[in-house]
Amino acid sequence: MTSPLISLFTGLGSRRVVETVTPERTLADVVLPPQTRRTLEQALAEVRNQTLIFHRWGLGERHASGLGLAFNFAGPPGTGKTICAEAVAHALGMKLLVVDYAEAESMWVGETPKNIVATFRAAVEQNAVLFFDEADAIASRRSAGAILPHDRESNLTVNVLLRELEAFNGIVIFATNLAANLDPAFERRIRTHVLFQMPGGEERARIWQLQIHPKKTPLAPDVDFRRLAERYAVSGGDIKNAVIKAAAAAAAEPGSDLGKRISQRHFESAMEEVLSAKEIMQQSLFTERGVGADDPVIVWRKVEARWRTAMLVALGLAGTAFVAALVALALVLLR
Ligand SMILES: Nc1ncnc2c1ncn2[C@@H]1O[C@H](COP(=O)(O)OP(=O)(O)OP(=O)(O)O)[C@@H](O)[C@H]1O
Numbered sequence: 001m002t003s004p005l006i007s008l009f010t011g012l013g014s015r016r017v018v019e020t021v022t023p024e025r026t027l028a029d030v031v032l033p034p035q036t037r038r039t040l041e042q043a044l045a046e047v048r049n050q051t052l053i054f055h056r057w058g059l060g061e062r063h064a065s066g067l068g069l070a071f072n073f074a075g076p077p078g079t080g081k082t083i084c085a086e087a088v089a090h091a092l093g094m095k096l097l098v099v100d101y102a103e104a105e106s107m108w109v110g111e112t113p114k115n116i117v118a119t120f121r122a123a124v125e126q127n128a129v130l131f132f133d134e135a136d137a138i139a140s141r142r143s144a145g146a147i148l149p150h151d152r153e154s155n156l157t158v159n160v161l162l163r164e165l166e167a168f169n170g171i172v173i174f175a176t177n178l179a180a181n182l183d184p185a186f187e188r189r190i191r192t193h194v195l196f197q198m199p200g201g202e203e204r205a206r207i208w209q210l211q212i213h214p215k216k217t218p219l220a221p222d223v224d225f226r227r228l229a230e231r232y233a234v235s236g237g238d239i240k241n242a243v244i245k246a247a248a249a250a251a252a253e254p255g256s257d258l259g260k261r262i263s264q265r266h267f268e269s270a271m272e273e274v275l276s277a278k279e280i281m282q283q284s285l286f287t288e289r290g291v292g293a294d295d296p297v298i299v300w301r302k303v304e305a306r307w308r309t310a311m312l313v314a315l316g317l318a319g320t321a322f323v324a325a326l327v328a329l330a331l332v333l334l335r
Protein backbone atom coordinates (compact mmCIF):
# COMPACT_ATOMS: atom_id res chain seq x y z
CA MET A 1 0.00 0.00 0.00
CA THR A 2 1.25 3.47 -0.75
CA SER A 3 1.88 5.46 2.39
CA PRO A 4 -0.20 8.65 2.50
CA LEU A 5 3.01 10.38 3.49
CA ILE A 6 4.49 9.89 0.05
CA SER A 7 2.53 12.91 -1.10
CA LEU A 8 3.93 14.91 1.81
CA PHE A 9 7.49 13.97 1.02
CA THR A 10 7.36 14.54 -2.69
CA GLY A 11 4.30 16.36 -3.90
CA LEU A 12 4.56 19.83 -2.49
CA GLY A 13 7.00 21.72 -4.62
CA SER A 14 10.66 22.07 -3.88
CA ARG A 15 10.41 22.66 -0.13
CA ARG A 16 9.80 19.57 1.97
CA VAL A 17 7.76 20.06 5.06
CA VAL A 18 8.25 16.49 6.28
CA GLU A 19 11.62 14.92 5.84
CA THR A 20 13.46 11.89 7.14
CA VAL A 21 17.03 12.68 8.04
CA THR A 22 19.83 10.28 8.86
CA PRO A 23 21.50 12.21 11.65
CA GLU A 24 25.14 13.08 11.27
CA ARG A 25 25.73 15.70 13.92
CA THR A 26 26.41 14.45 17.42
CA LEU A 27 26.44 15.96 20.88
CA ALA A 28 30.16 16.58 20.35
CA ASP A 29 29.18 19.16 17.72
CA VAL A 30 27.16 21.18 20.21
CA VAL A 31 28.42 23.57 22.86
CA LEU A 32 25.85 24.08 25.59
CA PRO A 33 25.73 25.92 28.90
CA PRO A 34 26.25 23.33 31.69
CA GLN A 35 22.63 23.38 32.90
CA THR A 36 21.24 22.80 29.40
CA ARG A 37 23.65 19.95 28.78
CA ARG A 38 22.74 18.31 32.08
CA THR A 39 19.00 18.44 31.33
CA LEU A 40 19.62 17.13 27.84
CA GLU A 41 21.69 14.25 29.14
CA GLN A 42 19.02 13.38 31.67
CA ALA A 43 16.45 13.38 28.87
CA LEU A 44 18.66 11.08 26.85
CA ALA A 45 19.09 8.72 29.80
CA GLU A 46 15.31 8.57 30.18
CA VAL A 47 14.92 7.73 26.51
CA ARG A 48 17.53 4.99 26.74
CA ASN A 49 15.76 3.42 29.69
CA GLN A 50 12.46 3.75 27.87
CA THR A 51 13.90 1.92 24.88
CA LEU A 52 15.28 -0.78 27.16
CA ILE A 53 12.04 -1.30 29.04
CA PHE A 54 9.58 -1.06 26.21
CA HIS A 55 11.52 -2.52 23.31
CA ARG A 56 14.08 -4.93 24.69
CA TRP A 57 12.03 -6.00 27.70
CA GLY A 58 8.86 -6.19 25.63
CA LEU A 59 6.63 -4.01 27.82
CA GLY A 60 5.67 -1.97 24.76
CA GLU A 61 3.92 -5.03 23.39
CA ARG A 62 1.92 -5.43 26.60
CA HIS A 63 0.74 -1.84 27.01
CA ALA A 64 -1.04 -0.01 24.28
CA SER A 65 -0.80 3.68 25.09
CA GLY A 66 0.87 6.43 27.10
CA LEU A 67 4.34 4.98 26.63
CA GLY A 68 5.87 7.72 24.52
CA LEU A 69 8.31 10.37 25.62
CA ALA A 70 7.81 13.97 24.61
CA PHE A 71 10.33 16.75 25.08
CA ASN A 72 10.19 20.43 24.45
CA PHE A 73 13.36 22.17 23.37
CA ALA A 74 12.64 25.81 24.14
CA GLY A 75 14.83 28.82 23.56
CA PRO A 76 15.75 31.76 21.38
CA PRO A 77 16.57 31.28 17.67
CA GLY A 78 19.97 29.82 16.81
CA THR A 79 20.71 28.31 20.21
CA GLY A 80 21.09 24.73 18.94
CA LYS A 81 17.61 23.18 19.30
CA THR A 82 17.54 21.64 15.83
CA ILE A 83 21.12 20.43 15.99
CA CYS A 84 20.40 18.83 19.39
CA ALA A 85 17.32 17.01 18.08
CA GLU A 86 19.59 15.54 15.42
CA ALA A 87 22.23 14.68 18.00
CA VAL A 88 19.65 12.93 20.22
CA ALA A 89 18.48 10.78 17.30
CA HIS A 90 22.13 10.05 16.49
CA ALA A 91 22.85 9.01 20.06
CA LEU A 92 19.91 6.59 19.93
CA GLY A 93 20.88 5.21 16.52
CA MET A 94 17.52 6.32 15.11
CA LYS A 95 16.44 8.41 12.15
CA LEU A 96 14.90 11.81 12.62
CA LEU A 97 11.55 12.61 11.04
CA VAL A 98 11.50 16.39 10.83
CA VAL A 99 8.26 18.29 10.43
CA ASP A 100 8.72 21.97 9.70
CA TYR A 101 5.50 22.75 11.48
CA ALA A 102 5.08 26.43 10.65
CA GLU A 103 5.61 25.63 6.96
CA ALA A 104 3.47 22.48 7.08
CA GLU A 105 0.47 24.22 8.56
CA SER A 106 0.39 26.80 5.81
CA MET A 107 0.79 24.16 3.12
CA TRP A 108 -1.67 21.66 4.52
CA VAL A 109 -4.59 24.07 4.78
CA GLY A 110 -7.72 22.02 5.34
CA GLU A 111 -5.73 18.80 5.63
CA THR A 112 -3.53 19.37 8.65
CA PRO A 113 -5.20 16.85 11.00
CA LYS A 114 -5.07 14.09 8.36
CA ASN A 115 -1.41 14.79 7.64
CA ILE A 116 -0.54 14.84 11.34
CA VAL A 117 -1.94 11.33 11.66
CA ALA A 118 0.08 10.22 8.62
CA THR A 119 3.22 11.77 10.09
CA PHE A 120 2.92 9.84 13.35
CA ARG A 121 2.32 6.65 11.36
CA ALA A 122 5.45 7.31 9.29
CA ALA A 123 7.51 7.80 12.46
CA VAL A 124 6.36 4.40 13.72
CA GLU A 125 7.06 2.71 10.38
CA GLN A 126 10.54 4.19 10.18
CA ASN A 127 11.30 3.87 13.89
CA ALA A 128 12.28 7.54 13.82
CA VAL A 129 12.42 10.23 16.45
CA LEU A 130 9.61 12.62 15.52
CA PHE A 131 10.69 16.24 15.57
CA PHE A 132 8.21 19.10 15.29
CA ASP A 133 10.41 22.06 14.47
CA GLU A 134 9.01 25.61 14.80
CA ALA A 135 6.25 24.15 16.96
CA ASP A 136 5.06 27.46 18.46
CA ALA A 137 2.45 27.57 15.74
CA ILE A 138 0.81 24.36 16.97
CA ALA A 139 0.20 25.34 20.46
CA SER A 140 -0.56 28.99 20.43
CA ARG A 141 -3.65 28.95 18.29
CA ARG A 142 -6.26 26.94 20.14
CA SER A 143 -8.99 29.40 21.00
CA ALA A 144 -12.27 28.99 22.82
CA GLY A 145 -14.26 31.14 20.39
CA ALA A 146 -13.19 29.38 17.17
CA ILE A 147 -15.00 31.96 15.04
CA LEU A 148 -12.86 31.72 11.94
CA PRO A 149 -12.49 28.52 9.89
CA HIS A 150 -8.76 28.88 10.45
CA ASP A 151 -9.29 28.76 14.24
CA ARG A 152 -11.56 25.75 13.91
CA GLU A 153 -8.91 23.85 11.96
CA SER A 154 -6.24 24.81 14.49
CA ASN A 155 -8.39 23.54 17.34
CA LEU A 156 -9.00 20.28 15.53
CA THR A 157 -5.29 19.98 14.74
CA VAL A 158 -4.32 20.40 18.39
CA ASN A 159 -6.89 17.80 19.44
CA VAL A 160 -5.62 15.33 16.85
CA LEU A 161 -2.03 16.00 17.90
CA LEU A 162 -2.85 15.38 21.54
CA ARG A 163 -4.61 12.14 20.66
CA GLU A 164 -1.73 10.93 18.48
CA LEU A 165 0.77 11.92 21.15
CA GLU A 166 -1.12 9.86 23.70
CA ALA A 167 -1.14 6.80 21.44
CA PHE A 168 2.46 7.16 20.24
CA ASN A 169 5.04 4.90 21.85
CA GLY A 170 8.10 6.62 20.47
CA ILE A 171 10.01 9.82 21.08
CA VAL A 172 8.71 13.22 20.09
CA ILE A 173 10.65 16.44 20.32
CA PHE A 174 9.03 19.84 19.94
CA ALA A 175 11.15 22.93 19.30
CA THR A 176 9.71 26.27 20.32
CA ASN A 177 10.98 29.82 20.59
CA LEU A 178 8.21 30.80 22.97
CA ALA A 179 7.67 28.07 25.52
CA ALA A 180 5.03 30.23 27.19
CA ASN A 181 2.82 29.76 24.14
CA LEU A 182 2.45 26.05 24.67
CA ASP A 183 -1.09 24.89 25.20
CA PRO A 184 -1.51 23.61 28.79
CA ALA A 185 -2.74 20.31 27.41
CA PHE A 186 0.69 19.82 25.85
CA GLU A 187 2.38 20.84 29.01
CA ARG A 188 0.97 17.79 30.78
CA ARG A 189 2.15 15.41 28.09
CA ILE A 190 5.66 16.77 27.83
CA ARG A 191 8.09 14.98 30.10
CA THR A 192 10.96 17.45 30.10
CA HIS A 193 11.44 21.03 28.98
CA VAL A 194 15.01 21.63 27.96
CA LEU A 195 15.78 25.33 28.11
CA PHE A 196 18.26 26.45 25.48
CA GLN A 197 19.86 29.61 26.75
CA MET A 198 22.00 32.06 24.82
CA PRO A 199 25.63 30.95 25.06
CA GLY A 200 27.96 32.72 27.50
CA GLY A 201 31.39 34.10 26.49
CA GLU A 202 33.19 30.83 27.13
CA GLU A 203 30.67 28.85 25.07
CA ARG A 204 30.74 31.40 22.26
CA ALA A 205 34.52 31.07 21.93
CA ARG A 206 34.14 27.30 21.58
CA ILE A 207 31.28 27.70 19.06
CA TRP A 208 33.46 30.00 16.90
CA GLN A 209 36.14 27.35 16.96
CA LEU A 210 33.66 24.59 16.11
CA GLN A 211 32.36 26.42 13.06
CA ILE A 212 35.62 26.14 11.17
CA HIS A 213 37.37 23.01 9.95
CA PRO A 214 40.26 22.30 12.32
CA LYS A 215 42.67 21.45 9.51
CA LYS A 216 41.33 22.76 6.22
CA THR A 217 40.04 26.27 6.94
CA PRO A 218 42.90 28.76 6.28
CA LEU A 219 43.04 31.31 9.09
CA ALA A 220 45.29 34.36 9.24
CA PRO A 221 47.55 34.56 12.33
CA ASP A 222 45.59 37.53 13.73
CA VAL A 223 42.38 35.51 14.23
CA ASP A 224 41.32 35.59 17.87
CA PHE A 225 38.05 33.77 18.57
CA ARG A 226 38.10 34.68 22.23
CA ARG A 227 38.06 38.38 21.35
CA LEU A 228 35.22 37.83 18.89
CA ALA A 229 33.32 35.92 21.57
CA GLU A 230 33.78 38.73 24.08
CA ARG A 231 32.81 41.44 21.64
CA TYR A 232 29.68 39.85 20.18
CA ALA A 233 27.07 38.40 22.55
CA VAL A 234 25.21 36.47 19.87
CA SER A 235 23.73 33.01 19.32
CA GLY A 236 25.48 30.01 17.76
CA GLY A 237 23.31 30.48 14.67
CA ASP A 238 24.64 34.03 14.25
CA ILE A 239 28.21 32.80 14.65
CA LYS A 240 27.63 30.16 11.99
CA ASN A 241 26.26 32.79 9.58
CA ALA A 242 29.16 35.15 10.27
CA VAL A 243 31.74 32.42 9.69
CA ILE A 244 30.25 31.55 6.32
CA LYS A 245 30.04 35.22 5.31
CA ALA A 246 33.63 35.82 6.43
CA ALA A 247 34.84 32.84 4.41
CA ALA A 248 32.92 34.06 1.35
CA ALA A 249 34.47 37.53 1.67
CA ALA A 250 37.99 36.12 2.05
CA ALA A 251 37.49 33.79 -0.91
CA ALA A 252 36.27 36.69 -3.10
CA GLU A 253 39.48 38.65 -2.64
CA PRO A 254 41.91 38.81 -5.56
CA GLY A 255 44.92 36.54 -5.75
CA SER A 256 45.56 32.85 -5.90
CA ASP A 257 43.37 30.54 -3.80
CA LEU A 258 46.43 29.15 -2.08
CA GLY A 259 47.32 32.53 -0.62
CA LYS A 260 43.83 33.32 0.67
CA ARG A 261 43.23 33.48 4.42
CA ILE A 262 40.28 34.41 6.61
CA SER A 263 41.46 37.12 8.94
CA GLN A 264 40.02 38.85 11.99
CA ARG A 265 38.66 41.78 9.94
CA HIS A 266 36.68 39.32 7.77
CA PHE A 267 35.06 37.84 10.86
CA GLU A 268 34.39 41.26 12.37
CA SER A 269 32.76 42.77 9.32
CA ALA A 270 30.78 39.57 8.69
CA MET A 271 29.42 39.74 12.23
CA GLU A 272 28.53 43.43 11.82
CA GLU A 273 26.58 42.44 8.70
CA VAL A 274 24.77 39.66 10.53
CA LEU A 275 23.85 42.07 13.32
CA SER A 276 22.55 44.76 11.00
CA ALA A 277 20.52 42.18 9.03
CA LYS A 278 18.93 41.14 12.32
CA GLU A 279 18.10 44.74 13.14
CA ILE A 280 16.33 45.15 9.81
CA MET A 281 14.36 41.94 10.43
CA GLN A 282 13.29 43.16 13.86
CA GLN A 283 12.01 46.40 12.40
CA SER A 284 10.00 44.75 9.66
CA LEU A 285 8.57 42.26 12.13
CA PHE A 286 7.34 44.86 14.54
CA THR A 287 6.29 47.84 12.41
CA GLU A 288 2.69 48.25 11.34
CA ARG A 289 3.43 47.39 7.72
CA GLY A 290 5.69 44.48 8.62
CA VAL A 291 5.39 40.77 8.09
CA GLY A 292 1.87 39.52 8.74
CA ALA A 293 0.23 42.92 8.29
CA ASP A 294 -1.80 41.55 5.39
CA ASP A 295 -2.61 38.21 7.00
CA PRO A 296 -6.45 38.10 7.15
CA VAL A 297 -6.34 36.49 10.59
CA ILE A 298 -4.16 39.28 11.97
CA VAL A 299 -6.27 41.94 10.25
CA TRP A 300 -9.42 40.34 11.69
CA ARG A 301 -7.94 40.22 15.17
CA LYS A 302 -6.99 43.92 14.95
CA VAL A 303 -10.54 44.84 13.86
CA GLU A 304 -11.94 42.66 16.63
CA ALA A 305 -9.67 44.35 19.20
CA ARG A 306 -10.75 47.83 18.04
CA TRP A 307 -14.43 46.92 18.29
CA ARG A 308 -13.89 45.47 21.72
CA THR A 309 -12.26 48.72 22.88
CA ALA A 310 -15.10 50.80 21.36
CA MET A 311 -17.71 48.62 23.10
CA LEU A 312 -15.95 48.96 26.45
CA VAL A 313 -15.80 52.77 26.09
CA ALA A 314 -19.52 52.86 25.13
CA LEU A 315 -20.44 50.65 28.09
CA GLY A 316 -18.37 52.84 30.41
CA LEU A 317 -20.14 56.00 29.18
CA ALA A 318 -23.57 54.38 29.47
CA GLY A 319 -22.76 53.25 33.02
CA THR A 320 -21.65 56.75 34.01
CA ALA A 321 -24.83 58.27 32.51
CA PHE A 322 -26.94 55.72 34.37
CA VAL A 323 -25.28 56.53 37.69
CA ALA A 324 -25.72 60.28 37.04
CA ALA A 325 -29.43 59.72 36.28
CA LEU A 326 -29.84 57.76 39.52
CA VAL A 327 -28.17 60.53 41.51
CA ALA A 328 -30.42 63.14 39.86
CA LEU A 329 -33.52 61.05 40.58
CA ALA A 330 -32.48 60.63 44.21
CA LEU A 331 -31.98 64.40 44.56
CA VAL A 332 -35.42 65.10 43.08
CA LEU A 333 -37.07 62.57 45.40
CA LEU A 334 -35.26 63.93 48.47
CA ARG A 335 -36.54 67.50 47.87
N1 LIG B 1 25.05 25.50 21.00
C1 LIG B 1 25.61 25.40 19.79
N2 LIG B 1 26.75 24.72 19.62
C2 LIG B 1 27.31 24.61 18.39
N3 LIG B 1 26.78 25.15 17.29
C3 LIG B 1 25.64 25.83 17.40
C4 LIG B 1 24.98 25.98 18.66
N4 LIG B 1 23.87 26.70 18.49
C5 LIG B 1 23.79 26.96 17.18
N5 LIG B 1 24.86 26.47 16.53
C6 LIG B 1 25.13 26.58 15.09
O1 LIG B 1 24.08 27.33 14.52
C7 LIG B 1 23.33 26.54 13.61
C8 LIG B 1 21.87 26.80 13.84
O2 LIG B 1 21.48 26.22 15.05
P1 LIG B 1 20.09 25.49 15.22
O3 LIG B 1 19.41 25.41 13.89
O4 LIG B 1 20.26 24.22 15.96
O5 LIG B 1 19.33 26.56 16.13
P2 LIG B 1 17.82 26.53 16.61
O6 LIG B 1 17.84 26.73 18.08
O7 LIG B 1 17.15 25.32 16.08
O8 LIG B 1 17.26 27.84 15.92
P3 LIG B 1 15.76 28.18 15.44
O9 LIG B 1 14.96 28.46 16.67
O10 LIG B 1 15.97 29.41 14.61
O11 LIG B 1 15.27 27.02 14.66
C9 LIG B 1 23.72 25.11 13.86
O12 LIG B 1 23.69 24.36 12.68
C10 LIG B 1 25.14 25.24 14.38
O13 LIG B 1 26.05 25.32 13.32
Ligand SMILES: [Mg+2]
Nearest residue numbers: 081082133175
Ligand atom coordinates in the same frame (compact mmCIF):
# COMPACT_ATOMS: atom_id res chain seq x y z
MG1 LIG C 1 15.62 25.12 14.62
